[in-house]
Amino acid sequence: MSWIDYVVLIGTLLAIALYGHWRTRRDYDLGHYLHGDETIRWGTIGLSVMATQASAITFLSTPGQAYESGMGFVQIYFGLPFALILICAVFIPIYHRLKVVTAYEYLGQRFDQKTRLLGAFLFLVQRGLAAGITLYAPAIIVSTILGWNLQLTILLVGLFVVIYTTAGGTKAVSITQRWQMTVIWLGMFTAFGMILYRLPAGLSFFDATSIAGKMGKLNAIDFSFDLTQRYNFWSGLLGGFFLSLSYFGTDQSQVQRYLAGGSVVGSRFGLLFNAILKVPMQFFILFTGVMVFVFFQFEKPPMFFNRPAYERVQQSDAAGPLSALQTRYDSTFAQKQIALRDLTAATHSGSAEAIAAAKANLGRDQEEIRKIRGEVKEVLKARDPALETKDSDYVFITFILNYLPHGIIGLLIAVIFCAATSSTAAELNALGSTAEVDFYRVLIRPEASERHYLIAAKVLTAAWGGVAISFALFAGLVENLIEAVNILGSIFYGPILGLFLVAFFLRFVRGSAAFVAALISQALVLILYNTTSIGYLWFNPIGCTAVCLFSTILQKTVFAAERAR
Amino acid sequence: MSGKPGETKRENDGAVPLFGTWRKAYVAVVAAFVFDVALFYAFSRYFS
Numbered sequence: 001m002s003w004i005d006y007v008v009l010i011g012t013l014l015a016i017a018l019y020g021h022w023r024t025r026r027d028y029d030l031g032h033y034l035h036g037d038e039t040i041r042w043g044t045i046g047l048s049v050m051a052t053q054a055s056a057i058t059f060l061s062t063p064g065q066a067y068e069s070g071m072g073f074v075q076i077y078f079g080l081p082f083a084l085i086l087i088c089a090v091f092i093p094i095y096h097r098l099k100v101v102t103a104y105e106y107l108g109q110r111f112d113q114k115t116r117l118l119g120a121f122l123f124l125v126q127r128g129l130a131a132g133i134t135l136y137a138p139a140i141i142v143s144t145i146l147g148w149n150l151q152l153t154i155l156l157v158g159l160f161v162v163i164y165t166t167a168g169g170t171k172a173v174s175i176t177q178r179w180q181m182t183v184i185w186l187g188m189f190t191a192f193g194m195i196l197y198r199l200p201a202g203l204s205f206f207d208a209t210s211i212a213g214k215m216g217k218l219n220a221i222d223f224s225f226d227l228t229q230r231y232n233f234w235s236g237l238l239g240g241f242f243l244s245l246s247y248f249g250t251d252q253s254q255v256q257r258y259l260a261g262g263s264v265v266g267s268r269f270g271l272l273f274n275a276i277l278k279v280p281m282q283f284f285i286l287f288t289g290v291m292v293f294v295f296f297q298f299e300k301p302p303m304f305f306n307r308p309a310y311e312r313v314q315q316s317d318a319a320g321p322l323s324a325l326q327t328r329y330d331s332t333f334a335q336k337q338i339a340l341r342d343l344t345a346a347t348h349s350g351s352a353e354a355i356a357a358a359k360a361n362l363g364r365d366q367e368e369i370r371k372i373r374g375e376v377k378e379v380l381k382a383r384d385p386a387l388e389t390k391d392s393d394y395v396f397i398t399f400i401l402n403y404l405p406h407g408i409i410g411l412l413i414a415v416i417f418c419a420a421t422s423s424t425a426a427e428l429n430a431l432g433s434t435a436e437v438d439f440y441r442v443l444i445r446p447e448a449s450e451r452h453y454l455i456a457a458k459v460l461t462a463a464w465g466g467v468a469i470s471f472a473l474f475a476g477l478v479e480n481l482i483e484a485v486n487i488l489g490s491i492f493y494g495p496i497l498g499l500f501l502v503a504f505f506l507r508f509v510r511g512s513a514a515f516v517a518a519l520i521s522q523a524l525v526l527i528l529y530n531t532t533s534i535g536y537l538w539f540n541p542i543g544c545t546a547v548c549l550f551s552t553i554l555q556k557t558v559f560a561a562e563r564a565r
Numbered sequence: 566m567s568g569k570p571g572e573t574k575r576e577n578d579g580a581v582p583l584f585g586t587w588r589k590a591y592v593a594v595v596a597a598f599v600f601d602v603a604l605f606y607a608f609s610r611y612f613s
Contacts, residue, residue: 074605081598085591213612220605233602265580268587275594279601 001146001401001409008410012183013417017164020176024168030454033169034101034433036260040171044178045270048257048426050278051177051184053247056138056420057393059184059285064392066289067296071220072231074282079240084275087249088268090504095255096264102430103255103500104438110503112511113442118518119499120438123252124431126492128464131427132471135161138420139472142413144308145397154472157420162465165425166458170433173425174260180418187415188288194404195291200298203344208294210347211340214359215297215366217290220283242540246497252430292399297340299403300333303376305394310376313383321379329372336365428468432461490536491529494543495521501544502551509551513559517551 001009024032031037040048065073100106104123108116135158143150165173199208212218222232248254248271258267303326304310314322339362346354377389400412436457445452495518502509502517525543528534534542555562584590 071605071609078598078602081594085594089587089591209612213609216613218609218612220609221602265582268590269582272590272594276597279598283601283605 001413002406004406005410005413008407009414009417012411012414013160013421016176016179016183016418017160019179020164020168020172023175024172028454030450030457032171033454033457034437035256035262036169036171036174038262040174040261040266042261042266042269042273044174045258045261045266046273046277047181048174048177048260049248049254049270049274050281051181051419051422052253052257052426053274053278053423054181054184054419055134055423056416057134059188059415059419060138060141060396061393062282062285063289063292064395066217066286067293067395068392070217071283071286071290072222074220074279074286075222075231075233075236076240076243077279077282078233078236079238079242080244080278081275082237083241083244084248084271086245088271091249091500092258092264092267092271094504095259096267100259101256102252102434102437103250104252104434107499107503108438108442111499111514115499115511115515115518116438117442118515119250119496120434122492122496122522123250124434126489127251127253127427128431128467129471129488131424131431131464131468132475134420134423134427135468136472136475138416141393141397142416144306145394145401147308151473154469157417158424158465158469158472161421161424162428162462162469165428166432166462166465169457169461170256170260170429173429174257176425177257177422180422183411183418184415187411188285190408191400191404191412192284192288192291194408195288195295195399198295198299198403199291203298207344207347208291211297211343212290212294214343214347214355215293215362217293220286239537239540242497242544243493243537246493246540246544250493250496250500252434253426256430256433257426289396292396295399295403297336300330301395302398303329303373304380305391305398306388307394307398309384309387310380313380313387316383318379318383322376325372325376325379329369332365332368332372336362336369339365424468428461428465431464432457435460435464487529487536490539491525491543492522494525494540494545495547497540498544498547498551502548506548506552506555509555510559510562512562513551513555514547516558517547517549517554520550521546 062073095103095106098106098109100109102120104116104120107119135154139150139153139157142148143153164176168176196205196208209218223234224232225234226232258270261267261270302310303322310322339358343355343358343362346358377391380387381389397416400409404412436453440456440460441448441453445456448456498521499514499518502514521543524546525539528542529536529539581587581590584593
């Protein structure tokens with residue numbers, strides 16, 4: 001990175017944060033701090049919801065995912081539009097009518113305080129840990145590639161977010177997210193344009209897409225019903241529906257975003273904006289990754305994308321085997337160029353036989369390259385057992401740093417940090433608000449002035465910022481951390497969603513039955529997690545269904561005498 | 566804000582810009598989703 005990139009990066013991040021601070025400089029009251037005001041319109045809400053969900057990993061990992069496995073990942077978002085419609089129709093009118101600040105306040109009004117505290121507690125545990133990961137995951141990738149100090153990167157980015165989130169609250173978070181999302185889109189469109197520009201002369205967009213398709217990278221939709229397959233149309237529709245319903249309907253980091261404008265129309269339009277744009281947006285990000293894949297068919301990529309890790313191992317006694325593999329890799333890559341040219345010529349000729357023959361040759365070379373990359377990873381792992389050999393997260397950043405002009409590099413690194421800060425800000429805002437509204441006011445100071453609560457909300461937001469930074473600083477000590485937090489989320493999301501669905505749809509169920517059912521369901525999910533090999537995504541529907549079932553049974557039997565509130 | 570005495574903000578929220586009713590807005594979202602899936606499927610098939 002040159003000084004121009006640093007100017008673009010630091011200038012973009014600071015300008016957005018300062019603008020957010022300037023726009024909220026006169027908002028001193030608790031209302032603005034916790035739930036914004038009517039100046040936040042549906043467009044800002046829509047971008048804010050989008051920015052909260054899209055963390056830095058979305059822009060680092062998703063193109064890498066497409067590079068490695070094609071576009072099937074887009075199907076995981078297929079349940080999202082339907083979940084958002086349900087939230088618009090059922091959740092939003094209730095949240096607005098009861099004028100709740102946090103989603104868990106609703107549980108208190110519908111059931112009782114203990115159920116509200118349980119819902120809020122489950123949220124704080126899983127979202128508190130996730131906020132640390134949102135900071136850690138991009139920092140480890142960017143600092144590794146750029147040679148920055150990891151701890152310092154986490155500390156600087158973390159403190160930056162904590163300062164503007166604590167100072168400005170919900171309104172500042174929503175306003176800054178609007179501009180962060182604008183920068184993200186500007187950066188991603190620029191990157192896409194640059195990839196097309198950097199493709200070899202004479203290779204049209206049609207040719208590039210044909211190559212991607214014939215190499216199996218455009219497999220966006222798979223209608224086969226196979227439970228063992230991670231991504232297909234049906235698992236995306238059903239699994240994605242439950243995941244999105246839990247995340248958008250009950251996770252305060254999202255609920256706070258769409259309740260920010262104060263009107264049902266604003267909240268609904270903000271969510272419908274995402275219901276329409278989220279699927280094409282993910283398709284575009286994945287397609288960008290596919291175009292990076294096509295680019296690296298003509299420009300020789302490294303055998304292993306995490307170059308600093310590769311070079312570190314290379315300097316040990318692994319230099320010999322790696323050098324032999326590099327020779328094989330170079331020769332296969334040169335051979336593949338011929339197969340690619342043949343395929344393009346065959347596509348232009350339209351001859352099915354020529355296309356099939358060229359595809360077979362290309363497939364053979366591609367398989368050989370895949371084998372060589374596998375062997376490289378084995379060598380690296382043998383020398384450094386702690387090394388993460390999954391290098392797809394480094395694909396897009398390798399392209400950015402090596403093939404884009406200065407200035408654009410700064411913009412793209414700004415995209416990564418805008419995404420990281422926007423998600424973290426929303427998480428801290430939600431954690432601070434939930435801790436203040438659902439715990440501090442209920443358990444510690446039920447009666448106090450607005451000013452007192454405002455200070456408490458700021459202190460708690462900053463405190464959660466401290467927790468997130470500390471967790472991010474020590475995150476490297478835990479093996480497979482990202483997966484661990486995803487598992488943690490899936491374990492807690494099911495029972496939380498179950499509590500809300502019981503509250504909305506099973507009107508005869510009262511507080512004690514819902515509370516005990518949630519505890520039993522949470523225990524059941526934990527037992528299943530520890531004793532079976534069920535895929536963790538299934539814990540969402542299992543936990544949710546268990547709460548609905550147990551609360552009904554308990555209400556009809558043990559708690560039949562409990563009176564309606 | 567409320568235009569008539571007694572009109573609440575929620576009642577005012579019933580007016581849906583662009584679509585007229587929320588039902589039509591939800592149908593538009595589903596239609597957009599079906600269009601996306603059909604487009605992605607046709608796109609994948611054409612270039613494979």
